[in-house]
Amino acid sequence: MKLLEGKNVIITGASRGIGMGIAQVFADHGANVAFTYSSSEAPALQLEKELNAKGVKAKAYKSNAANFQESEKLVTQVLEDFDGRIDVLINNAGITKDNLLMRMSEADFDAVIDINLKSVFNMTKAVQRTLLKQRSGSIINMSSVVGVKGNAGQTNYAASKAGMIGFTKSVALELGSRNIRCNAIAPGFIETEMTEKLDEKTVQGWRDGIPLKRGGSPEDIANACLFFASDLSGYVTGQVLNVDGGMLT
Ligand code: NAP
Numbered sequence: 001m002k003l004l005e006g007k008n009v010i011i012t013g014a015s016r017g018i019g020m021g022i023a024q025v026f027a028d029h030g031a032n033v034a035f036t037y038s039s040s041e042a043p044a045l046q047l048e049k050e051l052n053a054k055g056v057k058a059k060a061y062k063s064n065a066a067n068f069q070e071s072e073k074l075v076t077q078v079l080e081d082f083d084g085r086i087d088v089l090i091n092n093a094g095i096t097k098d099n100l101l102m103r104m105s106e107a108d109f110d111a112v113i114d115i116n117l118k119s120v121f122n123m124t125k126a127v128q129r130t131l132l133k134q135r136s137g138s139i140i141n142m143s144s145v146v147g148v149k150g151n152a153g154q155t156n157y158a159a160s161k162a163g164m165i166g167f168t169k170s171v172a173l174e175l176g177s178r179n180i181r182c183n184a185i186a187p188g189f190i191e192t193e194m195t196e197k198l199d200e201k202t203v204q205g206w207r208d209g210i211p212l213k214r215g216g217s218p219e220d221i222a223n224a225c226l227f228f229a230s231d232l233s234g235y236v237t238g239q240v241l242n243v244d245g246g247m248l249t
Helices: 017-028 041-052 068-081 106-134 145-149 155-178 200-208 218-229
Strands: 008-011 032-037 058-062 088-091 137-142 180-187 240-243
Touching (some): 008 068, 017 218, 041 058, 106 155, 137 218, 155 180
Parallel strands (some): 180 240
16 A cells, blocks of 8 residues: 655655665655655665666756755755645755764764754745645654663764754744644664764664664664655644664663
8 A cells, every 4th residue: 555645755864874775665655755865866866766776757957955945945846846735744964074072073073963954944935835735744753762762972963853843843843733743753873874884893783772672774764754654644643752762672
């Protein structure tokens, strides 16, 4: 059964990792996918081709989610390209710039807040008028278990991801009466290209500490997004779903 047949979706940061996994699963469920990237043009164009081959409409856009004007321009362009309708927004783009607070520069704090948190404001503002007119929409924000629990060496990242949770709950309260839902996902340890570069012994130690005894995959996160994006979650808003193999339990 296809859960997103004909729905138009915007995903930020889908040129690799979790965002790419979401784009693939959503296209398999019949969604048309507009997605962004920051600099990975070749993988983004390759993904665009792969998604179009599944019989849905897909388009890659180079757009910096941290920039307010660029986000407005992006949404205007997507509306033009996708018949004036947006059903789902997934704020997935994110970065880390880890360091102990003692050594963290102001620039690294600001960059993480701008790309991870201000981007959510930018993109939500940009789609809001369309969703209000439609009187429907689902916004999904990619937070992290680190935003729920905190993590030494990640004050900037944890603050951005916790900020996303406050933003999510507030949007759910503000827009619920217009049938616009907003939820957050808090992934645990998800094995992507990024984690492939880490020392295998360290990674195995992390896996051993997780109740389900494995790292998550982009598809595990995509399946949770599928629930929030589809009508299956029609009565769910303002929630944070930990998708972490039980890590925070
Ligand atoms: P990733 O592999 O590093 O991919 C990040 C994506 O975001 C890329 O497509 C990148 O584009 C894009 N991006 C970066 N800066 C951007 C900007 N300013 N504007 C637009 N796009 C931008 O990361 P990931 O592991 O898939 O993580 C995806 C999300 O899940 C992030 O928000 C992350 O914080 C969150 N998360 C990840 C994990 C994990 O274990 N992996 C755990 C919890 C939460 P380019 O390819 O062009 O650079």
